[in-house]
Amino acid sequence: MNVLVVYCHPSKESFTYRIFESFLKGLSTANHSVVVSDLYSMNFQTDMSLEEYNREGFACIEKPLSDDVCIEQQKIQQADSIVFIYPVWWSDCPAKLKGWFDRVYSVGFAYGYDAQGHKQIKMKRQKLGLVLCTAGHSNEFLLQTGIAESMRKVMIDDRLGPRFESKQMHLFGGTINVNEVMDQHIHKAYEIGANLDGLINGID
Numbered sequence: 343m344n345v346l347v348v349y350c351h352p353s354k355e356s357f358t359y360r361i362f363e364s365f366l367k368g369l370s371t372a373n374h375s376v377v378v379s380d381l382y383s384m385n386f387q388t389d390m391s392l393e394e395y396n397r398e399g400f401a402c403i404e405k406p407l408s409d410d411v412c413i414e415q416q417k418i419q420q421a422d423s424i425v426f427i428y429p430v431w432w433s434d435c436p437a438k439l440k441g442w443f444d445r446v447y448s449v450g451f452a453y454g455y456d457a458q459g460h461k462q463i464k465m466k467r468q469k470l471g472l473v474l475c476t477a478g479h480s481n482e483f484l485l486q487t488g489i490a491e492s493m494r495k496v497m498i499d500d501r502l503g504p505r506f507e508s509k510q511m512h513l514f515g516g517t518i519n520v521n522e523v524m525d526q527h528i529h530k531a532y533e534i535g536a537n538l539d540g541l542i543n544g545i546d
């Protein structure tokens with residue numbers, strides 16, 4: 343499969359980076375073809391400009407898109423599946439990744455309607471949308487407090503939504519205190535990458 347990995351963390355010393363590396367090793371074992379958008383390394387602009395807002399807010403799809411947005415959209419069109427890897431920051435993805443959705447999921451590409459009210463989506467429907475996120479809190483805490491469910495609703499139900507056939511979110515929680523958990527998580531990330539095909543049509 344052609345897999346686009348959208349990775350968002352500023353540090354190569356981070357646990358999230360180790361998850362990313364291990365997952366890529368798994369993908370490589372399974373011979374997937376991989377393109378990475380490393381948002382911090384690319385210095386991807388994630389603030390929406392006034393010009394972009396005027397296109398988005400008033401659905402002026404005839405107005406041109408920025409070059410960096412077009413490049414990301416081309417990567418999406420060439421992918422069969424997209425994987426998002428990031429740390430949970432304040433119970434959501436980092437602002438930089440949120441800004442990727444704000445700008446790359448443009449009107450007429452990822453959402454929108456024509457004058458007759460028909461859906462106008464050019465974005466290629468992906469086989470699999472996978473979300474891998476690390477979190478300081480344990481998975482149990484995130485589940486009990488409802489935060490895991492709120493993150494799942496926003497990422498899986500809304501941002502991935504109908505654009506993906508199969509969707510799955512995996513939390514690598516409890517990273518603040520427990521070192522042994524981290525090794526298990528890193529191994530799990532490898533296994534997920536190596537068995538990506540098995541996730542298609544799996545549970546979300």
Ligand SMILES: Cc1cc2nc3c(=O)[nH]c(=O)nc-3n(C[C@H](O)[C@H](O)[C@H](O)COP(=O)(O)O)c2cc1C
Nearest residue numbers: 356357358359429430431432433476477478479517
């Ligand atoms: C700005 C910031 C906000 C954070 N917010 C949360 C949070 O809301 N919930 C949580 O479980 N962990 C939170 N964390 C902890 C990170 O999720 C955790 O440190 C990260 O997933 C793993 O560490 P890494 O930065 O080495 O990759 C936060 C960390 C930072 C730096």
